[in-house]
Amino acid sequence: MTKIERTGLTRRALLSRSVAAGALCVTGAGFIAAPNAAWAVEVTVITEHQMATLLQMARDIYPHDRVGDQFYAVAVKGYDAEDKKALVDEGIAALDAAAQAAGHADYVSMGWEEDRVKILQGMEDSGFFQTVRGGLVTGLYNQKDVWPIFGYQGESFSQGGYIDRGFDDIDWL
Amino acid sequence: MAAPFDLNDDSVVVVIGTGAGGGVLSNELAQKGISVVALEAGGRYLPEDYINDEWESFGQLAWLDPRTTSGDWRVAKDFSGLPAWIVKAVGGTTTHWAGASLRFQDHEWKALTSYGAVEGASLLDWPIDGAEMAPWYEKAETKLGVTRTGDRAGLPGNNNFKVFEKGAKALGYTEVHTGRMAINSAEYDGRMACQQTGFCFQGCKWGAKWSAAYTDIPAGEATGNLEVRERAHVARILHDDSGKVTGVEYFDKDGNLQMQKARIVCVAGNSFESPRLLLNSASNMFPNGLANSSDQVGRNYMRHMTGSVYAVFDKPVRMWRGTTMAGIIQDEARHDPSRGFVGGYELETLALGLPFMAAFLNPGGWGRSFTTALDSYENMAGMWIVGEDMPQATNRVTLSETKDQWGLPVANVHFSDHANDIAMRNHAYKQGQAVYEAVGATRTFPTPPYPSTHNLGTNRMSEKPEDGVVNKWGQTHDIANLFISDGSQFTTGAAENPTLTIVALAIRQADHIAGEMSAGNL
Numbered sequence: 001m002t003k004i005e006r007t008g009l010t011r012r013a014l015l016s017r018s019v020a021a022g023a024l025c026v027t028g029a030g031f032i033a034a035p036n037a038a039w040a041v042e043v044t045v046i047t048e049h050q051m052a053t054l055l056q057m058a059r060d061i062y063p064h065d066r067v068g069d070q071f072y073a074v075a076v077k078g079y080d081a082e083d084k085k086a087l088v089d090e091g092i093a094a095l096d097a098a099a100q101a102a103g104h105a106d107y108v109s110m111g112w113e114e115d116r117v118k119i120l121q122g123m124e125d126s127g128f129f130q131t132v133r134g135g136l137v138t139g140l141y142n143q144k145d146v147w148p149i150f151g152y153q154g155e156s157f158s159q160g161g162y163i164d165r166g167f168d169d170i171d172w173l
Numbered sequence: 174m175a176a177p178f179d180l181n182d183d184s185v186v187v188v189i190g191t192g193a194g195g196g197v198l199s200n201e202l203a204q205k206g207i208s209v210v211a212l213e214a215g216g217r218y219l220p221e222d223y224i225n226d227e228w229e230s231f232g233q234l235a236w237l238d239p240r241t242t243s244g245d246w247r248v249a250k251d252f253s254g255l256p257a258w259i260v261k262a263v264g265g266t267t268t269h270w271a272g273a274s275l276r277f278q279d280h281e282w283k284a285l286t287s288y289g290a291v292e293g294a295s296l297l298d299w300p301i302d303g304a305e306m307a308p309w310y311e312k313a314e315t316k317l318g319v320t321r322t323g324d325r326a327g328l329p330g331n332n333n334f335k336v337f338e339k340g341a342k343a344l345g346y347t348e349v350h351t352g353r354m355a356i357n358s359a360e361y362d363g364r365m366a367c368q369q370t371g372f373c374f375q376g377c378k379w380g381a382k383w384s385a386a387y388t389d390i391p392a393g394e395a396t397g398n399l400e401v402r403e404r405a406h407v408a409r410i411l412h413d414d415s416g417k418v419t420g421v422e423y424f425d426k427d428g429n430l431q432m433q434k435a436r437i438v439c440v441a442g443n444s445f446e447s448p449r450l451l452l453n454s455a456s457n458m459f460p461n462g463l464a465n466s467s468d469q470v471g472r473n474y475m476r477h478m479t480g481s482v483y484a485v486f487d488k489p490v491r492m493w494r495g496t497t498m499a500g501i502i503q504d505e506a507r508h509d510p511s512r513g514f515v516g517g518y519e520l521e522t523l524a525l526g527l528p529f530m531a532a533f534l535n536p537g538g539w540g541r542s543f544t545t546a547l548d549s550y551e552n553m554a555g556m557w558i559v560g561e562d563m564p565q566a567t568n569r570v571t572l573s574e575t576k577d578q579w580g581l582p583v584a585n586v587h588f589s590d591h592a593n594d595i596a597m598r599n600h601a602y603k604q605g606q607a608v609y610e611a612v613g614a615t616r617t618f619p620t621p622p623y624p625s626t627h628n629l630g631t632n633r634m635s636e637k638p639e640d641g642v643v644n645k646w647g648q649t650h651d652i653a654n655l656f657i658s659d660g661s662q663f664t665t666g667a668a669e670n671p672t673l674t675i676v677a678l679a680i681r682q683a684d685h686i687a688g689e690m691s692a693g694n695l
Contacts, residue, residue: 061539064548117540133539141531141547142228151551152493152527155225157378161370162331167495170332172488173339173612 039070043080049108050092054079054132056108057095060116061133062140064149071146075139076132091128098122176400178210183434185210186686187421188441189407189450192265193675194659195441196385197316199401200393201683207690208398210433211390212405212423214442215261218268219387223376227529230375234268236261240445241573244589247621251536256586258624259443263403264386266443266626267672268376271498272356272383273521274319275669276310279303280508281516281561284665287508288515293591294563295473299664300636300645306677313677317355317383318362326358327351328367331495333522336486336554340608341502341520348503352521355383355672356496362388371524373497405431408581410438410454410463410655418463418655424579437686437695439647441658441679444474444628445584448570448661451632451642453581464632464649464657469642471571473564473633474586475666476625478594480558481523482605483534484614485549492524492554500556505604506668514596517668518560520605525555533623546618554609558601559627561668563591570631627671632661646685647678654695658682 032052033040043051058072079088096106098119104110107119123129140146147154156162178185186202188195191213199211215236224230235258242249242256249256260266280287282303285296314322321327328351330338341349356373357366367381380387393399404426411432412418420434440447448471452462462470500522507517525533527550535543546553573585590598602619609617635641638650647662649655658679660671667674689695 062544063541064544066548133537137532138228138528142528147527150527150547151489151491153491154526156370156372156494157225161368161379162494163367163369165494166491167331167369168329168335170335170490173335 034069039073041073041077041080045080045082045085046088049106050088051076051080053092053095053106053108054088056116057120057132058136058140060113060120062136063113066149067146071140071143074143075136078135078139087128087131091126091132094123094126094128095119175397176208176394178208178400180431180433182208183420184208184436185434186437186439187212187433187435188439188658189421190265190441190443190446190659191263191385191390191401192260192441192443192659193267193270193385193672194679195439196264196267196389197676197679198439198441198658198683199399200385200389201680202686203393203396203398205683205687206398207687209393209400210435211399211401212407212421212433213263213401213403214406215263215404217263217386217403218376220376220378220380223268223378225370225372225375225378227375227526230372234260234262234376238577239575239583241575241583241585242587243585244568244587246588246590247536248624249588252624255624256588257443257445257628258626259628262386263390263401264384267384268386269374269626270672271373271670272354273498273501273670274314274317274353274355274673275519277303277306277667277669277674278506281665281667282306284516284561291515291563291593293565294593295566296564297633297635297640297664299634301634306681309677309681310673312680313673316389316680317673317676318357318364319353319355319673320358321350321353325361328354328356328358328496328499329369330500331369332490333492333495333524333554334500336490336612337500337502337522337556337608340610340612343611344604344607346502346504350501351499352501354496354499356499357381364388367496369495371493371495371497371526406579407442407450408453408579410440410450412456412458412463412652414458416458416652418652437654437656439656439658439682443659444631444661445570445586447657447659448631449572449582449584452572464642464651464655466651467639467642469633469640471631472566472569473630474568474570474588474628475562475564475630475663476588476622477627477629477666478518478558478560478562478597478601479622479627480598480602481555481620481623482558482602482609483546483553483555483618483620484606484609485546485616486552486554486612486614489551490554491551493526497524498522498557502608505601512600514593514600516561516593516597518558518597518601519668520601520608521557521559523555523557534618534620536621546616549616556605556608558598558605559668559670560597560601561666562594564630564633564665565589565591627660627666629660629663629666629671632657634662634664647682656682656686
């Protein structure tokens with residue numbers, strides 16, 4: 001199984017072992033991690049490259065510049081599983097093949113989001129794309145920790161609702 | 174004899190479903206001393222069980238048994254197994270409903286007469302009218318504690334309403350207020366006032382919103398005349414050689430098939446399950462399903478012309494705070510064919526939490542066009558469009574190839590918009606966007622319809638037996654002791670949210686059934 005954990009790796013150790021992959025690092029040791037070592041995803045079934053590609057793809061599908069990679073990592077970590085491996089193998093291979101056909105080494109090494117989005121648009125109707133996109137709708141946006149970034153306050157009953165907490169506090173009309 | 178009742182007790186009225194129709198009918202009959210067995214497919218959840226979390230609540234309350242879809246409506250593509258967002262629980266969709274409680278306008282009872290024949294539409298006049306329904310509406314409003322009726326005050330306006338109201342007035346709309354809502358603006362009927370919590374769709378944890386789950390159901394049970402059997406999924410309605418119904422077969426909570434005898438059967442399973450049950454009850458005597466000599470069972474499915482408009486502003490709105498739907502513009506509800514369509518529509522405030530906004534703003538959408546909208550979630554206001562859609566004989570519920578967990582064919586829901594629906598929706602999108610632009614919206618979103626919450630018309634009421642399934646009392650034209658008691662009996666949909674009308678019809682039907690029983694006619 002995969003897990004998200006705070007890594008004990010030092011920044012220098014990470015950098016020395018990593019291959020640049022967008023904003024992420026493929027450490028080559030069964031992990032991909034944030035460059036600042038704030039978090040890491042362990043992979044046991046799929047490859048580091050595949051997980052890094054999934055992360056980049058997730059961000060390209062639902063790009064929120066104020067939402068950190070760790071939330072996208074949570075949303076895609078479930079693809080590191082035996083019953084998802086065939087889907088991931090085929091899907092990432094197709095993504096990389098399309099990137100190569102466009103003159104790039106692979107998907108994650110494409111520097112511009114708009115170039116990557118063109119690759120995704122070309123496979124928008126594929127089962128792989130639709131599975132990843134559909135999964136993100138709940139996998140990303142139903143994380144309670146992501147809600148404050150959007151200003152959403154979630155549950156309110158335990159706090160007595162908003163009757164005394166600003167249900168009608170709009171002041172700019 | 175007091176509840177619980179014996180399976181062989183053939184003196185009971187069996188009511189199938191416990192929502193706005195079945196729940197109210199069960200209580201009203203019980204109050205009159207009539208023995209009722211109410212069979213409810215779902216479990217029992219009360220305010221302490223409701224969850225202030227959209228997906229978790231959806232998993233708790235929604236009807237998630239399989240259904241299939243066809244037709245060109247976008248729901249069939251985006252939510253192919255989920256044509257409706259309705260509830261499987263004691264109290265039915267009254268746990269989920271927003272509380273908007275509007276009477277039909279007089280002309281809407283006579284849609285064919287009022288609008289004239291519309292090509293491709295199977296319009297019909299109801300065999301009842303506004304004058305006949307007025308006293309029943311008053312009883313329904315009293316039962317539900319509807320604000321702005323009787324001496325009940327309106328709810329206060331939340332942030333989402335204030336934006337909506339200012340835009341509406343800038344456009345010259347005059348019928349703008351916080352709605353006629355079955356949500357208490359002050360303590361009423363032993364239930365407290367609204368605490369502006371949001372999450373109206375997830376079940377009101379304060380009990381401030383009327384739901385049959387904690388009003389009519391326990392009131393009926395308290396009489397000793399009502400037994401509610403939970404997790405009882407009705408498979409088939411049985412009949413004798415004379416063609417009268419005699420009881421129902423159902424799967425109980427343990428999955429065992431049981432048979433409850435009945436003097437009268439009332440079907441109130443919502444507009445998918447009610448026709449499905451009649452069709453699944455086909456027999457040698459009724460090969461096309463019960464009460465279906467007209468071939469009208471399942472036809473004329475209506476879901477209201479709906480859609481939403483969301484808008485982003487340069488400053489925060491925080492639309493999720495407070496009552497979800499306490500805001501309405503009624504100026505467009507009139508019939509005015511100069512707008513390019515017949516019938517009218519209401520605009521009502523609506524908010525979704527972030528998780529549901531992500532799922533419903535533009536289903537299937539992705540990329541920055543989509544995500545920049547959500548980035549401004551805090552600055553968003555929203556409204557829902559609800560208007561009269563055209564009944565069409567080809568929009569219908571039929572039996573699917575797919576079977577449910579009991580091996581019973583599920584409902585296939587086929588729907589395509591009528592040209593009138595599309596013209597009305599486009600008009601409403603334009604007006605809704607104009608409302609927000611008048612307050613300085615920087616971006617607006619004409620959002621497609623969600624899975625249906627207003628499911629109407631698949632066992633419609635008609636004067637003549639050949640035009641519909643039930644008469645003016647909801648009694649099937651074919652079988653005297655078989656009634657339809659939910660929104661599937663709607664002849665046409667009108668522009669208004671249907672629950673108040675379903676409740677008013679149920680109160681009236683209970684009165685009729687009790688009268689016929691004591692007269693020895695049933």
